[in-house]
Amino acid sequence: GNSVTQMEGPVTLSEEAFLTINCTxxxxxxxxxxxxxxxxxxxxxxxxxxxxxxxxxxxKGFEATYRKETTSFHLEKGSVQVxxxxxxxxxxxxxxxxxxxxxFGRGTQLTVxx
Amino acid sequence: ETGVTQSPxxxxxxxxxxxxxxxxxxxxHNTVSWYQQALGQGPQFxxxxxxxxxxxxxxxxxxxxxxxxxxxxxxxNVNALELDDxxxxxxxxxxxxxxxxxxxxxQGTRLTVV
Numbered sequence: 001g002n003s004v005t006q007m008e009g010p011v012t013l014s015e016e017a018f019l020t021i022n023c024t025x026x027x028x029x030x031x032x033x034x035x036x037x038x039x040x041x042x043x044x045x046x047x048x049x050x051x052x053x054x055x056x057x058x059x060k061g062f063e064a065t066y067r068k069e070t071t072s073f074h075l076e077k078g079s080v081q082v083x084x085x086x087x088x089x090x091x092x093x094x095x096x097x098x099x100x101x102x103x104f105g106r107g108t109q110l111t112v113x114x
Numbered sequence: 115e116t117g118v119t120q121s122p123x124x125x126x127x128x129x130x131x132x133x134x135x136x137x138x139x140x141x142x143h144n145t146v147s148w149y150q151q152a153l154g155q156g157p158q159f160x161x162x163x164x165x166x167x168x169x170x171x172x173x174x175x176x177x178x179x180x181x182x183x184x185x186x187x188x189x190x191n192v193n194a195l196e197l198d199d200x201x202x203x204x205x206x207x208x209x210x211x212x213x214x215x216x217x218x219x220x221q222g223t224r225l226t227v228v
Contacts, residue, residue, distance in 0.1 A: 004156070043204055043219035044157070045117070089156055099170040100208060100217065101147070104156030 002027050006090050006105035013080055015110050021075040021108045023064075023090035031092040033066055033073040034055075034102070047075075047088070051095070053065045080112045117141055117208050118220035126226045130187050135190040135223045137205030145169070145209065146188040147217065148180060151202040155226045163188055192225075 007022040025031065035047040035057070048057030054069035062077045073090060092103040116139035119215045127133050139146050149157035159172035163182035177193040187209070192199055202224050206217040 015147050041221070043120075043221040044206075045219070046216055091156075099144075099162060100215065101159045101162070101170060101172070102149075102157070102217065104158075106154065 002094060003104045004090050004103055005107035006088075006091055006108050008106070008108070010111060013110070014055075014095060015112055015114050017112075019075070019077040019080045019110070020085075021040040021088055021090075021110070023073045023075065023105060025071050025073065025090075025092050027071075027092055027094065029094050029096045030078045031101055032095050033064070034060070034091040034093070035064055035073070035075050036089040036091060038089065040086070040112070042094065044089065049071055080110070082112045082114050085112050118218050120205050120220035120223050121205075123221065124222060124224045124226075126196045126204035126228060127196060129195055129227055131132075131193065133195060133225060135203050135225070136206075136208075137188045137190070137220060139186045139188065139207030140218050143185045143209055143218070145207065146182055146186065147206045147208070148188070149192045149204040149206065151176070151204055151222070152198075153201070157204055159177050160190070187202060195227045197227050200225060203225075 015017045034049045034052045036044040037047045048059040050066035055113045087107045089107045091102045097107040115216040119138045147162040148160040161171040162169045166182045183190045202222040204222045205220045208217040209215040
């Protein structure tokens with residue numbers, strides 16, 4: 001089946017620190033991969049995505065590379081800001097399905113201190 | 115900020131009661147998906163509606179049901195509420211096309227069952 005495993009949080013960093021949040025997946029087909037962010041009191045927002053192996057998704061200084069050989073899609077940012085404090089979800093969707101159903105990991109809480 | 119709006123934002127119900135949650139999709143979107151996000155967990159797919167028909171369903175019992183209206187807004191109904199139904203319920207709207215289209219999430223309805 002389809003599933004996503006994320007590193008457990010919470011993750012606490014100082015401003016300008018380097019961020020990595022690990023994500024690995026299991027999929028029956030050839031998935032597309034996503035990172036969503038959830039700020040306090042808000043719904044989910046798409047942060048970045050990658051649709052095929054070796055693609056790199058990027059947005060707002062965040063990056064993630066689709067690694068088929070290691071079934072991974074780790075999220076990185078070189079210098080975090082206080083405003084990056086949020087919950088981050090890794091997700092996949094089966095490209096062979098017209099449904100677009102998303103399978104989410106458990107989420108990783110990130111807190112950035114000034 | 116997305117054009118997806120959900121109501122109410124918070125709700126408290128008693129075990130055994132029934133509840134209806136509402137979602138207005140983003141303009142031009144005819145597909146609505148519902149997700150349940152329990153505390154500390156990632157969102158879980160409940161079902162999807164496309165052109166007023168259920169288009170796919172996750173692993174949820176029949177007491178979770180839905181509707182989609184001609185204007186593409188949607189309702190999620192839960193009968194015989196249980197304590198474990200306490201969660202954030204998220205609605206996402208999109209164009210059809212599976213992973214090739216982006217899903218836009220509302221801010222969610224926080225349901226507490228006591």
